[in-house]
Amino acid sequence: MQLLRGTKDILPDEIILWQYIEKTAAKIMTLANYNEIRTPIIESTSLFKRSIGNGTDIVNKEMYSFLDQNSREITLRPEGTASIARAFINSKLYTNNKTQRLWYLGPMFRYERPQQGRQRQFHQLGIECIGSLNPIADAEVIRIAHKLLNTLECTDYIMEINSIGQLEERKKYKQSLIEYLEPYIEDLDNTSRNKLYTNPLKILDSKNTKTQEIIYNAPCLYDYLEIPSKQHFEKVCEYLDFLGIQYNINKKLVRGLDYYNYTAFEIKTNSLGTQDTICGGGRYDSLIKELGGPNVPSVGWAIGIERLLITIKNQLHKKIEKNKPLVYLAVDGQNTEKEILNIVEILEKKDISYNLDLDNNSLQQQLKKADKQGAKACLILRDYEIKNNYITLKKLSTSEQKQFSIFNIDDLIRTLENMSQNL
Ligand code: ATP
Ligand code: MG
Secondary structure (H helix, E strand, O other): OOOOOOOOOOOHHHHHHHHHHHHHHHHHHHHOOOEEOOOOOEEEHHHHHHHHOOOOHHHHHHOEEEEOOOOOEEEEOOOOHHHHHHHHHHOOOOOOOOOEEEEEEEEEEOOOOOEOOEOOEEEEEEEEEEOOOOHHHHHHHHHHHHHHHHHOOOOOEEEEEEEOOOHHHHHHHHHHHHHHHHHHHHHOOHHHHHHOOOOHHHHHHOOOHHHHHHHHOOOOHHHHOOHHHHHHHHHHHHHHHHHOOOEEEOOOOOOOOOOOEEEEEEEEEOOOOOOOEEEEEEEOOOHHHHOOOOOOOEEEEEEEHHHHHHHHHHHHHHHOOOOOOOEEEEEEOOOOHHHHHHHHHHHHHOOOOEEEOOOOOOHHHHHHHHHHOOOOEEEEEEHHHHHOOEEEEEEOOOOOEEEEEOOOOHHHHHHHHHHHHOO
């Protein structure tokens, strides 16, 4: 049986990196009063159509949608924000607190062409600051992204930021952009040509060189923004300057989802080639209202964990130790098994990690396995030990052996605890 295209198993060797990222994220989020939320992986298809938007690539081409047994239209979530907005409304999270700070981590699904850094099932870690229109909220979420990346020793990146204004401003701009592009319609790449009337803004970030040349002299969205949009953007930049967070203003930056307004940003790294964006985010002030909730402005971002990992995997591997048992439990003989189970319970109570041999090989082979697994010591229990009421501890680094009475196990535990403290 083969793995589905665009999906990956995350094996134990790599899981330790994921756990480290999760732990680091949880710590940073909790300090800033962001609380974790977990929403279902399946949602009504209409949720994504209404939020992400009908003209977008995600909704048009990338959704994993199906009819369930009761002919309901269901979609595997392609991103996290829409579900969180829905949960916020359903659970009336706005009743007690004006501001809700939430974070999430989980699998997302998009039917895309799989390649390095682009999968069909991938994972996003994201935050949403719901309830504030203040530009300081934009700066807060951006600051947390930087804090997290830096703590994870991902430093080779640059943030691009732009303001995409308000819906009305974009409407006027779209019209001018279409008028500008129409004479070049034959010269645009196919994808861009198809977007000309449905989602012309997305043509701005086309990777096609010819299209980029055409776009070079296109009207600029920023010139269509009114004073409040510009002021909001200037404030955000002012806070970022104050925080010493570097950024490039990229006036051609737009986002692939319809629900954004004002701030849009992406964090790009130099070490990834074409799939270079590790984080994307922005403000979405009207999304919750659009979905039938109250009028609450919000801002957030999502980091693609797989892409982040490509950039920091090597450093993290050096830093994070594989799970190693402190003691390997080697047994040999007819009557040893029940006794070793007693020992297991005692070790567990004392938080001492162990690995019980299940293969019943020779003692020599068991010692070899203990060494291979990186255990510090081996507890040996043979019929011989049972008969004399003791257990043998062998330190693997020195091969030093010592016997401990089974009737007074405290001595043994103390020795093991000392070993674990000296790790
Ligand atoms: P791209 O332009 O690379 O397709 P996007 O704009 O579609 O990215 P977002 O919807 O903003 O991506 O998602 C935020 C982040 O999630 C991205 O910056 C990226 O790190 C990650 N991501 C998105 N799609 C994928 C995917 N198919 N595989 C792996 N990671 C992804
Ligand atoms: Mg995409």
